[in-house]
Amino acid sequence: MMRAIHSLVLGYLFAFTDAFLLRNVASSPHHATARYASSNSASSSALTTSLNVTIVGAGPAGLLLAHRLLEGGASVNIYEKRARPVLGTLLPGRAYALGIGRRGRTALQQAPNVWEAVRQAGFPSDRFRLHAGPVALKLRDSAGQQEPSLLCFQSDLCAALLKELEQQYSTDRLTIQFNVPVTNINFKDRTCQTKNGELVAFDLIVGCDGVNSVVREAMQKEWPAFKVTQRELPGKFKTVQLPNVPSDKLDPTAVSLVMPQKGSTTAFVEPVSDSGRCCVLFAGSNSSDPLLVSSDATEIEQVLQERYPSFRPEALTSAAEQLANIPKASQASSVQCNIYHYNDVAVLCGDAAHATGGVSGQGVNSALTDSVVLAECIHQSTSMREALNAYSMKQVPEGHALYDLSFPPPPSSKLEALGRTLGTLRDFIFRGRFGIGKLPIQVQLTTSLESFADIRRARMDGFPSQSEWERKLSTLDASAVASLSARGKETTSTK
Numbered sequence: 001m002m003r004a005i006h007s008l009v010l011g012y013l014f015a016f017t018d019a020f021l022l023r024n025v026a027s028s029p030h031h032a033t034a035r036y037a038s039s040n041s042a043s044s045s046a047l048t049t050s051l052n053v054t055i056v057g058a059g060p061a062g063l064l065l066a067h068r069l070l071e072g073g074a075s076v077n078i079y080e081k082r083a084r085p086v087l088g089t090l091l092p093g094r095a096y097a098l099g100i101g102r103r104g105r106t107a108l109q110q111a112p113n114v115w116e117a118v119r120q121a122g123f124p125s126d127r128f129r130l131h132a133g134p135v136a137l138k139l140r141d142s143a144g145q146q147e148p149s150l151l152c153f154q155s156d157l158c159a160a161l162l163k164e165l166e167q168q169y170s171t172d173r174l175t176i177q178f179n180v181p182v183t184n185i186n187f188k189d190r191t192c193q194t195k196n197g198e199l200v201a202f203d204l205i206v207g208c209d210g211v212n213s214v215v216r217e218a219m220q221k222e223w224p225a226f227k228v229t230q231r232e233l234p235g236k237f238k239t240v241q242l243p244n245v246p247s248d249k250l251d252p253t254a255v256s257l258v259m260p261q262k263g264s265t266t267a268f269v270e271p272v273s274d275s276g277r278c279c280v281l282f283a284g285s286n287s288s289d290p291l292l293v294s295s296d297a298t299e300i301e302q303v304l305q306e307r308y309p310s311f312r313p314e315a316l317t318s319a320a321e322q323l324a325n326i327p328k329a330s331q332a333s334s335v336q337c338n339i340y341h342y343n344d345v346a347v348l349c350g351d352a353a354h355a356t357g358g359v360s361g362q363g364v365n366s367a368l369t370d371s372v373v374l375a376e377c378i379h380q381s382t383s384m385r386e387a388l389n390a391y392s393m394k395q396v397p398e399g400h401a402l403y404d405l406s407f408p409p410p411p412s413s414k415l416e417a418l419g420r421t422l423g424t425l426r427d428f429i430f431r432g433r434f435g436i437g438k439l440p441i442q443v444q445l446t447t448s449l450e451s452f453a454d455i456r457r458a459r460m461d462g463f464p465s466q467s468e469w470e471r472k473l474s475t476l477d478a479s480a481v482a483s484l485s486a487r488g489k490e491t492t493s494t495k
């Protein structure tokens with residue numbers, strides 16, 4: 001009997017977390033520790049004003065970094081391998097909605113007018129519902145006074161950041177090229193090459209180029225002490241867009257996780273505008289599920305009808321057509337690096353440095369934070385090496401802490417697994433009220449500005465202290481200096 005209850009609870013939670021962990025949905029008042037100065041004016045330094053920066057990747061991290069560096073007086077060249085994002089037009093592969101919580105919002109507020117522009121491109125919602133057959137659970141409702149999380153397509157977020165960037169800065173100091181991937185980087189000469197053959201000189205190159213970063217790859221080739229772990233995460237997903245939430249039973253202002261009547265692929269419905277426009281993410285770990293692999297719209301529609309009988313017929317038809325036209329389901333990856341910079345020449349931000357593939361809903365929030373912290377380290381330092389070192393010392397522990405919080409070590413026994421499951425349920429029910437349990441981790445990450453490292457230390461043992469991180473990172477930084485000068489000598493002797 002106990003076993004049956006245990007597997008029921010676990011099964012439910014795993015099905016639930018399968019999709020839930022891909023999202024963040026909440027926002028509530030919480031004490032905060034600001035991680036960077038909350039002034040939104042970049043103080044320019046001699047280092048920034050004379051700087052010629054190449055940013056690889058015009059995703060959220062690259063575009064916000066450009067704002068902060070241009071504001072401080074730097075010259076910025078951005079190369080992006082995809083097409084220009086246009087508000088309201090979804091780019092393939094960028095069609096999911098992101099939840100921008102308090103961290104992301106605070107970071108965006110550091111650049112003039114940017115938050116306002118982004119807010120208009122998204123839909124604020126705190127509400128989260130779980131639908132399982134006839135049961136509908138309100139897992140979270142409006143958070144009262146605190147500004148709710150903003151649900152926004154990645155491409156709309158980028159389009160809003162880009163529009164502000166081009167409006168605020170002249171082409172004397174800013175160039176942006178779309179459909180132009182960077183292919184090679186030469187750290188010694190401080191040049192990079194684009195796919196169309198252009199050779200670009202820089203003082204500093206910043207890899208804001210996501211999980212498959214070319215800047216990170218070049219650092220790996222050049223410097224043996226630089227270590228990267230990249231893993232494909234279990235589960236696959238496909239996303240569709242609909243003009244209205246697909247069922248009258250769903251609250252059009254809430255994020256809804258809809259459990260299927262059959263099978264394990266869940267539907268995660270996220271509203272993205274007042275009109276009811278939404279995106280639906282179908283996520284599951286059965287790699288032969290027709291919803292994730294079939295290209296036959298009729299077959300998919302039939303499967304959708306069986307699994308989601310409460311969805312309106314026209315929503316099922318449209319979803320089936322879109323699913324059939326997505327050639328391959330996406331799979332998220334995680335990334336961990338032992339340091340984020342290479343001497344005074346290269347540095348990584350956002351998913352290029354650390355990625356959790358949407359698990360725990362902090363990817364874009366932490367990517368935007370990286371950009372603000374990096375710009376601030378540059379503004380406040382007298383040399384680039386000092387700036388990049390300061391950045392790694394602040395952000396490497398953050399990336400590692402977020403990874404641990406997103407992927408806690410597996411339980412060592414069934415008893416521990418049961419204890420964790422019950423603890424999660426308790427936290428969802430009591431949310432730390434009446435002194436019972438804690439705020440659920442998703443809610444804490446989304447609603448506070450407390451560092452991930454502090455949250456990690458408070459929740460689990462075994463995380464290094466800040467001074468331990470700094471010792472480790474100083475040793476690595478010294479090895480980068482030695483590596484770059486050794487490469488210099490090699491190149492000179494072979495000339």
Ligand SMILES: Cc1cc2nc3c(=O)[nH]c(=O)nc-3n(C[C@H](O)[C@H](O)[C@H](O)COP(=O)(O)OP(=O)(O)OC[C@H]3O[C@@H](n4cnc5c(N)ncnc54)[C@H](O)[C@@H]3O)c2cc1C
Binds near residue numbers: 023058181208349351
């Ligand atoms: C399904 C899913 C749901 C998610 N949900 C959330 C959420 O709710 N909340 C949240 O905070 N995060 C979420 N995330 C994570 C979030 O999408 C990422 O963390 C975030 O987009 C990282 O921003 P970035 O700028 O670092 O990288 P990216 O957004 O990946 O941007 C990198 C850019 O670099 C470009 N590029 C790559 N290589 C090159 C090259 N060689 N030359 C030029 N350009 C290049 C790419 O085209 C891209 O535009 C989710 C992720 C997934 C997959």
